[in-house]
Amino acid sequence: MFESAPPPAARLEIRNLCRSFGGRRVVDDVSLKIMPGQVTCLLGPSGCGKSTTLRVVAGVDRQDEGAVLVDGKPISEGALHVPPEERGIGLMFQDFALFPHLDVARNVGFGLKGPRAEIRARVETLLDKVGMRRHIDRFPHELSGGEQQRVALARALAPSPRIMLMDEPFSGLDDRLRDDIRDETLAVLKAEGTAVLLVTHEPAEAMRMADEIALMRDGRVVQHGAPYNIYNAPRDREAAAFFSDINVIEGVVEGALCDTPFGDFLTPGLPDGTEVEIVIRPQHLRIDFDRGGRGPNPTKAEGTPAAGTVERARFLGASSLVEFRMDHDGEILRAQVPSVFLPKPGTRLWLMMRRDRCFVFPRRGR
Numbered sequence: 001m002f003e004s005a006p007p008p009a010a011r012l013e014i015r016n017l018c019r020s021f022g023g024r025r026v027v028d029d030v031s032l033k034i035m036p037g038q039v040t041c042l043l044g045p046s047g048c049g050k051s052t053t054l055r056v057v058a059g060v061d062r063q064d065e066g067a068v069l070v071d072g073k074p075i076s077e078g079a080l081h082v083p084p085e086e087r088g089i090g091l092m093f094q095d096f097a098l099f100p101h102l103d104v105a106r107n108v109g110f111g112l113k114g115p116r117a118e119i120r121a122r123v124e125t126l127l128d129k130v131g132m133r134r135h136i137d138r139f140p141h142e143l144s145g146g147e148q149q150r151v152a153l154a155r156a157l158a159p160s161p162r163i164m165l166m167d168e169p170f171s172g173l174d175d176r177l178r179d180d181i182r183d184e185t186l187a188v189l190k191a192e193g194t195a196v197l198l199v200t201h202e203p204a205e206a207m208r209m210a211d212e213i214a215l216m217r218d219g220r221v222v223q224h225g226a227p228y229n230i231y232n233a234p235r236d237r238e239a240a241a242f243f244s245d246i247n248v249i250e251g252v253v254e255g256a257l258c259d260t261p262f263g264d265f266l267t268p269g270l271p272d273g274t275e276v277e278i279v280i281r282p283q284h285l286r287i288d289f290d291r292g293g294r295g296p297n298p299t300k301a302e303g304t305p306a307a308g309t310v311e312r313a314r315f316l317g318a319s320s321l322v323e324f325r326m327d328h329d330g331e332i333l334r335a336q337v338p339s340v341f342l343p344k345p346g347t348r349l350w351l352m353m354r355r356d357r358c359f360v361f362p363r364r365g366r
Ligand SMILES: Nc1ncnc2c1ncn2[C@@H]1O[C@H](COP(=O)(O)OP(=O)(O)OP(=O)(O)O)[C@@H](O)[C@H]1O
Pocket: 021, 022, 026, 044, 045, 046, 047, 048, 049, 050, 051, 052, 053, 201
């Protein structure tokens, strides 16, 4: 008989963490586990408690309740508080500051101890990884912002931290550079087996970087899972709206269905009379033409088409964003369609909803 090994402890575990300022809980019962080589994103609007969570994990702030564990051992719990410099945690924040009077090699090697040749070798390896080896003798003021950021990354990685905390580390870079640096950073962190907790308020960044996203709101983690799952199965209207523009159609449940101008929607588990919101992202609406008076041609998955008039259409490059004034209620719906379509205002068209892409939520009391 083989004995089954116990499941490996998470590299970083945050357990029921709470932190209040002036009687207000800004971090409220947050729990997370991150395995080696895994990237978890704390994603949420400004002020929801992301940086506070990170500061407690780093040890520069203390929790009121809960614990932080590394490889199953507490580093912060009750009176126990391992100081930040003994936590083996790397930090990379937005306002990373390189030492202006040290060249790249000495910036990256700053925190390293040991024989000079070994330090030099480690520094060269890291600079290779971030594509900065050729700038090894330069000073920070001789580097672009993006280059400085890569040096900062190499410096944060130099002591081989088991855990890396990153707080909006890529803001302030232009889009193209940011994509490159994100991808390089991710490759380096994965290769080193570092557990990463990354803070961002940008859903696109979270989806690009994260193995798991923890969606925060008012100090709490409201949904946690793989980007694909959070995007495609948001738990409520706000979670859906955090990732893209949304369209909302309101209705009332009758006999486990909600009847709308787009046909019936299933409303499993909701009693008759419940007010519901049917939420769909603009890219999941389809437009169709009147096909010479024969009407639109919906697929089975699309239910009933509804008619509307184009109010405005904007060309976005890969797609067009078309705003419709709907016949049935005079409200606006937005459809994001391939950019070969750019209908003129006043054009009459049909709109259809992909049923499998609609989310039905009971309406919150307002
Ligand atoms: N030391 C402090 N004293 C008092 N209030 C604080 C302190 N630090 C943070 N806060 C408050 O706690 C809340 C959460 O702050 P936090 O910095 O964690 O937000 P965040 O999610 O990182 O936001 P952002 O995306 O804007 O960086 C905010 O309302 C902030 O004003």
